[in-house]
Amino acid sequence: MKKNTILISFLFLGTVLVSSCSNDSSADLSGIDELDEVTYTNTVKSIIDNNCIMCHAATPVNGAPMSLTTYENVKQAVLNRGLLNRISREQGSPGMMPNGGTRLPQVVIDQVSTWANQGLIE
Template sequence: MKKILYFPLLLCFGIVFVVGCTNDSSSDLIDINQFDEVTYTNTVKSIIDNNCIPCHATVPVNGAPMSLTTYEFVKNAVQTRGLLDRISRPQGSTGMMPNGGTRLPQAKIDQIFEWAENGLPE
């Protein structure tokens, strides 16, 4: 008896779910692209902080030649210090960053490239 009651109940929930997830106009939709913009503040900074700052700190350590603690420092590293090349090198290659670590996931590298291609927005 209980099994017979579950089917109509599930069917009813399914219909409510489908009908409740419709739009009458495009103005009801959220602009997803507003969340996808790759900027230093909302994307790149966290990648740098989590992967580069152990060596590229305010006072660089372990032979790191510069700090990457600010937008200006990271921007300069992209424009004049070959940061994009260094993070793109294959695992184990000479000069690959992070030095002695695991290469960044390609998705993170792609985000940094997208940031650079879009003019390095802060």
């Protein structure tokens, strides 16, 4: 009898736990809209810092023509200096960035492109 009571208790508890962990729609998930917006501060800055700053520092080195240390620098590089084109070139193509390095993963390039398409939000 005691075993049956314990078994029923576990089954009841399991049912409660499983049924309480569901969503009826994606609207029930908090913050889902925030995941779609790519901004300079929350995404692009870290991409630039991790892949470009070694040459595009406050004082550019290794032949880099401009600094990419600020939002405005990066915005102007996208608008006027072909940054998206340069990071999108095939590995080993002339002018591909990062210069002398490995092409950025496509998902990273897509994030920068999304940022540009969404209006270069800071």
